[in-house]
Amino acid sequence: MHPLLIIIILGALLILTIGLGIFIILAMVGMMLYRSPFLPLPLSALNRVNELLTLSDTSIAYDLGSGSGRVVRHLARQNKNARVVGIEGAPLPRAFTFFWSVVEPLPNTEYLAQNILTTPLNDATHVFVYLFPYMMPILSKKFGEELQPDTIVVSCDFRMADRTPTRTLECIEGSSKHTLYQYTF
Numbered sequence: 001m002h003p004l005l006i007i008i009i010l011g012a013l014l015i016l017t018i019g020l021g022i023f024i025i026l027a028m029v030g031m032m033l034y035r036s037p038f039l040p041l042p043l044s045a046l047n048r049v050n051e052l053l054t055l056s057d058t059s060i061a062y063d064l065g066s067g068s069g070r071v072v073r074h075l076a077r078q079n080k081n082a083r084v085v086g087i088e089g090a091p092l093p094r095a096f097t098f099f100w101s102v103v104e105p106l107p108n109t110e111y112l113a114q115n116i117l118t119t120p121l122n123d124a125t126h127v128f129v130y131l132f133p134y135m136m137p138i139l140s141k142k143f144g145e146e147l148q149p150d151t152i153v154v155s156c157d158f159r160m161a162d163r164t165p166t167r168t169l170e171c172i173e174g175s176s177k178h179t180l181y182q183y184t185f
């Protein structure tokens with residue numbers, strides 16, 4: 001093999017290894033910060049989330065732990081006059097969010113790099129969460145203290161044990177199975 005070709009292949013392998021290393025480190029930083037993995041919600045469940053949230057032109061919707069912004073973008077596309085805010089603290093999903101915001105700029109979206117536990121929710125009319133069981137009692141208390149009456153909350157897969165859902169939806173497609181819990185505060 002030509003020595004130049006060997007150098008190019010070795011260079012490409014080195015860049016790939018460094019890229020993969022950075023990806024793994026950023027993913028681990030997110031896990032260490034929030035004990036919650038970066039798991040985007042499958043497309044099949046996104047329409048059901050939109051159906052349960054029932055946004056209007058005056059809505060302000062939050063995705064707490066917005067990951068790559070997949071849910072935020074979907075809601076913003078479906079509800080062009082509503083404002084959709086994604087809150088995400090971990091660096092890797094925020095990098096994906098930035099990438100997708102450049103590829104598809106949506107004027108009714110906003111992303112805040114902050115901790116969801118210290119984000120004020122007083123102006124929210126709708127909230128979506130797909131987090132982890134240990135977060136649910138903490139969020140239930142926060143929602144009770146900060147949300148305006150009639151705010152709709154949809155939680156994916158994990159329910160708030162101290163509250164009764166107003167609706168529950170199963171989303172099954174292939175091997176992907178999710179349960180959505182809708183609450184009215």
Ligand SMILES: C[S@@+](CC[C@H](N)C(=O)[O-])C[C@H]1O[C@@H](n2cnc3c(N)ncnc32)[C@H](O)[C@@H]1O
Pocket residue numbers: 030034036037038039040041063064065066067068069070071087088089090093114115116117129130131
């Ligand atoms: C399972 S992912 C859900 C992503 C997105 N909402 C979706 O459904 O596709 C949960 C996200 O919440 C973020 N997260 C968890 N706890 C957080 C906190 N306290 N503050 C900010 N982000 C948090 C994680 O970094 C992760 O990206």
